Amino acid sequence: MNNLASLVIPAVIGLxxxxxxxxxxxxxxxxxxxxxxxxxxxxxNQPLD
Structure with missing residues (x-):
């Protein structure tokens, strides 16, 4: 995978x-x-008394 794809794919997934x-x-x-x-x-999630 080239450098651009390694930056663009996570950015698109995050967006x-x-x-x-x-x-x-x-x-x-x-x-x-x-x-x-x-x-x-x-x-x-507090316990009931």
Whole structure:
């Protein structure tokens, strides 16, 4: 694989993944950043007393 393809392929995969994440987050009314999603999901994982 030449040098250009080794840079372009991961960039395209990351771009498509990022766009897909944004669309999914918007449709499910989730926070847009992954950090906010992880923080909000940890709130639901608290043990019940």
């Amino acid at each position: 498509v993944t990022g766009i897909g994440h944004g669309i999914t987050s918007h449709n499910l009314d989730l926070p847009f950043s992954l950090t906010e999603q992880l923080i909000s999901s940890s709130d639901f």
